[in-house]
Amino acid sequence: MTELNGTDKATPLQTYDEAVDWINGLIPFGIRPGLERIESLMSQLGNPHQRLKFIHVAGTNGKGSTCAFLTSVLLQAGYDVGTYTSPYITKFTNRFQYNGEDIPEETLLKLSNRLRPLVTEMASTPLGSPTMFEVSTALALLYYAEVCYPDIVVWETGLGGRMDVTNIVTPVVSVITNIGMDHTDVLGDTVEQIAWEKAGIIKPGVPVVTCAVQPEAIKVIQERAKQLRSTVYLAGDQFSYRRLESGKEGQSLQFTGPFRDLHIHIRMQGVYQCDNAVAALMSLELLRQYMAFMLDEDDIKLGFQNAFWAGRFEKVSDNPLIVLDGAHNPEGAESLAKSIIDGYPQKKLILMMGMLANKHHEAYLQHILPLVDTLILTEPDFRRKMAATELLQIVERVRPAIAKQELDIIVEPNWAKALDLLKSRTEAEDLGVVSGTLYLIADVRAALLHQTDSEKGW
Numbered sequence: 042m043t044e045l046n047g048t049d050k051a052t053p054l055q056t057y058d059e060a061v062d063w064i065n066g067l068i069p070f071g072i073r074p075g076l077e078r079i080e081s082l083m084s085q086l087g088n089p090h091q092r093l094k095f096i097h098v099a100g101t102n103g104k105g106s107t108c109a110f111l112t113s114v115l116l117q118a119g120y121d122v123g124t125y126t127s128p129y130i131t132k133f134t135n136r137f138q139y140n141g142e143d144i145p146e147e148t149l150l151k152l153s154n155r156l157r158p159l160v161t162e163m164a165s166t167p168l169g170s171p172t173m174f175e176v177s178t179a180l181a182l183l184y185y186a187e188v189c190y191p192d193i194v195v196w197e198t199g200l201g202g203r204m205d206v207t208n209i210v211t212p213v214v215s216v217i218t219n220i221g222m223d224h225t226d227v228l229g230d231t232v233e234q235i236a237w238e239k240a241g242i243i244k245p246g247v248p249v250v251t252c253a254v255q256p257e258a259i260k261v262i263q264e265r266a267k268q269l270r271s272t273v274y275l276a277g278d279q280f281s282y283r284r285l286e287s288g289k290e291g292q293s294l295q296f297t298g299p300f301r302d303l304h305i306h307i308r309m310q311g312v313y314q315c316d317n318a319v320a321a322l323m324s325l326e327l328l329r330q331y332m333a334f335m336l337d338e339d340d341i342k343l344g345f346q347n348a349f350w351a352g353r354f355e356k357v358s359d360n361p362l363i364v365l366d367g368a369h370n371p372e373g374a375e376s377l378a379k380s381i382i383d384g385y386p387q388k389k390l391i392l393m394m395g396m397l398a399n400k401h402h403e404a405y406l407q408h409i410l411p412l413v414d415t416l417i418l419t420e421p422d423f424r425r426k427m428a429a430t431e432l433l434q435i436v437e438r439v440r441p442a443i444a445k446q447e448l449d450i451i452v453e454p455n456w457a458k459a460l461d462l463l464k465s466r467t468e469a470e471d472l473g474v475v476s477g478t479l480y481l482i483a484d485v486r487a488a489l490l491h492q493t494d495s496e497k498g499w
Contacts, residue, residue, distance in 0.1 A: 057146035060153035067173040074204035089186030099202040100218025103317040106350045110321035114344030123185040123194035139189040203241020217251040220258040221372030236261035245269045252276040305345045311354030313376035352482040361467035367479040371404035388472035393417040393463045395481040398427040415449045419459035421481035
């Protein structure tokens with residue numbers, strides 16, 4: 042039997058690049074919700090996931106930042122931590138971290154060669170070939186269960202929750218950061234439907250932490266938890282916070298929880314990071330209270346203060362002042378707008394944006410366009426990109442009702458040229474923002490920070 046790319050099943054992959062190419066070569070199989078293929082792979086491998094502890098993180102926005110807060114605090118407290126996230130900003134190995142370090146390339150190669158015959162064999166069965174994300178998830182589980190043995194794995198969903206491949210695990214805590222209108226083609230086009238998919242990560246008796254705010258989403262989560270006899274810790278109910286101050290060095294907040302109150306400082310900017318921080322903090326409090334994790338107050342404070350997540354309201358340049366934010370849906374745009382108003386209220390805004398082709402860009406623009414003085418429309422270097430000219434048509438439709446009269450619009454499909462325009466247009470008193478799909482953010486970030494090994498992708 043031969044692989045789809047024509048290589049012999051028996052021929053081992055020789056290099057890290059070959060292994061990544063093989064995994065990415067499964068992308069054409071797309072997103073295929075369901076657990077049958079990952080369950081079959083895990084069964085053949087001895088179910089390694091059953092030997093691990095997980096914090097499972099789902100939600101529309103904020104998953105990556107919440108994972109970063111959890112990881113930072115647990116590391117500061119002396120625990121060995123696996124962190125599985127997606128998409129990656131710089132390099133494919135970013136997805137699989139152990140104690141803050143990427144999986145070694147030679148380990149990824151070795152585990153890929155272990156999985157490859159199983160994947161090839163499954164491709165010839167009625168189940169069909171595992172997808173790229175399924176193989177990546179299987180690789181992560183092997184890495185954590187058989188190579189590095191973390192005390193706990195911070196485990197981010199890929200898409201949704203209920204039918205997401207990561208849902209093969211039974212965690213010690215489930216986290217649902219928030220609910221918003223994203224991936225509606227897969228998850229449903231109402232808040233209730235999307236909440237139902239996210240609530241699919243709730244497991245019997247496992248506590249769930251959420252910062253969901255819509256009454257209909259909260260109802261779905263609470264009803265699902267009740268069915269499974271799981272306790273819900275809801276922001277604004279079982280725990281809350283008060284934002285105390287914000288500035289160039291970050292922001293501080295007062296957390297009020299069921300077990301104790303804490304004052305923490307985070308260096309991540311953006312109003313929305315407070316919600317992510319307290320979701321992580323409530324989850325950590327559950328580990329401490331019910332699972333005997335040793336989490337001293339000093340370690341918690343240091344962990345939150347040191348936490349970092351690339352591409353989320355991240356200042357990458359002072360001269361000119363440029364911030365990157367991977368807001369790509371309406372809720373993300375609303376949070377970005379609040380953060381700009383909160384952090385840079387007097388600045389003239391030059392916004393560069395590039396999107397993938399989906400149907401929520403009008404709602405996105407409703408939130409951000411009223412703040413914009415100069416809009417640079419571009420295209421991410423990615424197969425599912427939206428043409429800048431198509432994005433312009435959407436902008437022109439919504440512009441009369443919400444945009445500044447003197448709004449200046451520039452269309453530059455080449456993202457690198459668009460970035461040069463952004464830099465030249467952002468003067469000393471201005472704020473430049475790059476927003477949209479993380480595939481664009483990854484390229485722009487690599488260019489601004491002069492990273493030569495950026496791979497960017499799923």
